[in-house]
Amino acid sequence: MSHHYSGPEWGFPLGDARLDLTDLYAFPKPGDTGKSILVMNVHPSVGENPPGPTITEPFAPMALYELKVDTDGDAVADIAYRVCFSSSEGGAQRATLRRVEGLQAAGTGDGGQIIVEGARVSTGSEAWVTNAGDYRFFAGWRSDPFFFDRRGALDNFQFTGDDFFADIDVCSIVLEVPNSALGPKPVGLWHRTLVRAEGARGGWVQAERGARPAQLFLVLGLSETERAAYLAGEPKDDVRFLAAFAHALEHTGGYAPQEAMRVAGTMLPEILFYDPARAASFPENGRALTDDAVDAFLAILTNGKITGDKVGPHKDLLVEFPYLGPPHRVER
Ligand SMILES: [Ca+2]
Numbered sequence: 646m647s648h649h650y651s652g653p654e655w656g657f658p659l660g661d662a663r664l665d666l667t668d669l670y671a672f673p674k675p676g677d678t679g680k681s682i683l684v685m686n687v688h689p690s691v692g693e694n695p696p697g698p699t700i701t702e703p704f705a706p707m708a709l710y711e712l713k714v715d716t717d718g719d720a721v722a723d724i725a726y727r728v729c730f731s732s733s734e735g736g737a738q739r740a741t742l743r744r745v746e747g748l749q750a751a752g753t754g755d756g757g758q759i760i761v762e763g764a765r766v767s768t769g770s771e772a773w774v775t776n777a778g779d780y781r782f783f784a785g786w787r788s789d790p791f792f793f794d795r796r797g798a799l800d801n802f803q804f805t806g807d808d809f810f811a812d813i814d815v816c817s818i819v820l821e822v823p824n825s826a827l828g829p830k831p832v833g834l835w836h837r838t839l840v841r842a843e844g845a846r847g848g849w850v851q852a853e854r855g856a857r858p859a860q861l862f863l864v865l866g867l868s869e870t871e872r873a874a875y876l877a878g879e880p881k882d883d884v885r886f887l888a889a890f891a892h893a894l895e896h897t898g899g900y901a902p903q904e905a906m907r908v909a910g911t912m913l914p915e916i917l918f919y920d921p922a923r924a925a926s927f928p929e930n931g932r933a934l935t936d937d938a939v940d941a942f943l944a945i946l947t948n949g950k951i952t953g954d955k956v957g958p959h960k961d962l963l964v965e966f967p968y969l970g971p972p973h974r975v976e977r
């Protein structure tokens with residue numbers, strides 16, 4: 646489930662698979678306590694509505710892919726990393742990474758200090774990696790590290806250990822960042838996709854946002870209006886969804902009302918807490934590529950009645966940057 650297929654009727658945000666957020670990961674760089682690895686995954690290679698393979702172009706050229714960083718616990722971003730892409734006409738897409746701080750980071754825009762410019766986007770098995778000062782950057786098709794018996798979940802949680810994502814690819818933006826760039830304290834993270842607003846006034850429209858895997862399962866239970874408000878919303882306003890989440894948890898897990906509110910309070914605002922000084926382990930701290938986030942979510946959702954989907958991490962992860970395995974399908 647994750648944030649895979651999150652629009653109405655399991656369609657894509659604005660009908661564009663390239664704008665679909667799937668998963669966000671944050672973990673210390675293996676072997677280097679001074680750096681972190683931040684992974685924004687978007688655009689799964691297979692869709693539900695319409696069914697079948699999605700577009701081969703990895704990223705939407707007119708869109709903005711943004712990672713928000715809250716450094717002081719108020720659910721408002723203090724730092725943002727922004728990635729935009731060229732068109733793939735005439736060759737591989739190229740990526741530009743920018744960084745902004747302060748009020749600009751809390752707002753919406755495509756400005757910022759350029760960290761990486763014109764980085765080649767990977768479409769095959771070879772990972773094109775760009776080094777820029779203390780940063781390292783990757784963008785392109787990869788093997789999706791997410792694992793989940795999705796068919797079992799749709800079959801009333803009758804899990805058989807069938808990993809729907811075993812051969813699915815995803816488009817990854819992987820950043821290696823110095824921890825000093827994230828500030829001195831633990832941070833809150835989320836990612837979002839934006840497109841240009843139509844009309845003369847310009848500006849940007851948020852297509853989707855997310856941070857915590859599988860949370861969208863609860864969002865899908867909201868009314869259509871609430872769901873749209875959630876996807877277009879910001880973490881600082883998430884308290885408005887507490888009651889709806891709690892109500893869903895009463896239903897799925899048989900929680901008493903007060904306990905349901907408490908559990909919903911651990912899920913909202915939707916932010917991924919990450920302390921770079923400690924090992925990653927979802928949901929306590931960040932999220933490693935091997936963390937069984939689905940099992941953790943199922944246990945919460947069902948109040949401990951179901952604790953796993955019998956599916957575990959993928960075996961094709963790499964020991965070094967960009968850490969995600971090569972894509973299954975390379976002839977793109
Ligand atoms: Ca803040």
Ligand SMILES: [Ca+2]
Nearest residue numbers: 937940954956
């Ligand atoms: Ca599992």
